[in-house]
């Protein structure tokens with residue numbers, strides 16, 4: 001667990017500041033940029049995210065183990081992020097847009113990390129599919145003499161219970177770069193590795 005809070009990358013509404021051309025995952029010179037626009041809600045008070053539950057962790061295995069111990073806090077932080085997302089969407093629906101109505105957010109990556117988010121999603125889906133397959137095996141084999149093998153039942157149970165917890169820890173520690181907080185004036189990116197902030201430029 002890091003002693004200092006992880007630095008945050010914040011984009012301000014209406015500010016066309018150029019981004020540093022370094023990979024947000026490894027800090028190497030960036031070769032790809034991905035731009036998206038995030039709608040700014042017309043909120044009177046800035047929306048909060050992760051209401052004090054955010055746990056700043058490194059992306060090494062030891063931090064992963066610490067995260068496992070701090071799982072309730074991590075879950076609480078994720079829940080805060082989810083709630084902030086819902087509030088953001090609700091605020092966008094009920095109020096007219098601000099001017100300018102959105103913030104331009106840029107993600108910079110090197111060749112190696114260009115499809116990191118996609119690979120991460122694919123890995124999660126693969127684990128979900130593997131759990132589903134185990135349960136299909138349990139259901140198909142339940143009429144066999146002696147029922148489904150014990151290892152299959154235990155594997156399906158443990159996999160189903162452990163997978164969401166492991167996912168939360170892994171997402172917090174090495175998840176893809178994503179929007180983590182939106183206020184009426186700024187968008188904060190989560191998951192930007194410290195190597196990006198250390199990179200020259």
Ligand SMILES: [Zn+2]
Pocket residue numbers: 023024025026027028109110111112113
């Ligand atoms: Zn990279």
